[in-house]
Amino acid sequence: MGLDDITKKAKDFLDDNKVKDALKSEKAEDVSDKILDGVADAAQKVTGGKFDEQIENAREQADKHVGDQ
Template sequence: MAGLDDVTKKAQEFLNSDKVKDALKSEKAEDVSDKLLDGVAGIANKVTGGKYEQQIGDARDTADKHVGNE
């Protein structure tokens, strides 16, 4: 189990690094995340028949605030 703990610790350190944080706040990340979030929201709206469009839009916007630079 010690090996797994080491891998987990290294993964956490990597994900918390400035390099990863900078990449998540880049213009490219913004473009990719916008397309992905729009696609997921579109599918969710289609599946629900638009019944939860406002809630889905709000969730999409909240998620978008955490990735990219806008």
């Protein structure tokens, strides 16, 4: 299975209406916030704060796509 196959399967999965509904739920919002906060904090520590603004912008963009807020 090549990268194109994996990408297509992931896209098909994310296009499913049940998956879309689950990703827009309040529970998904809570889980995603915790994960995104943890990843952003780790990235900021690794970069020594040098890219805090870019990391926060990326976190906000990701958050717009998961959950209900």
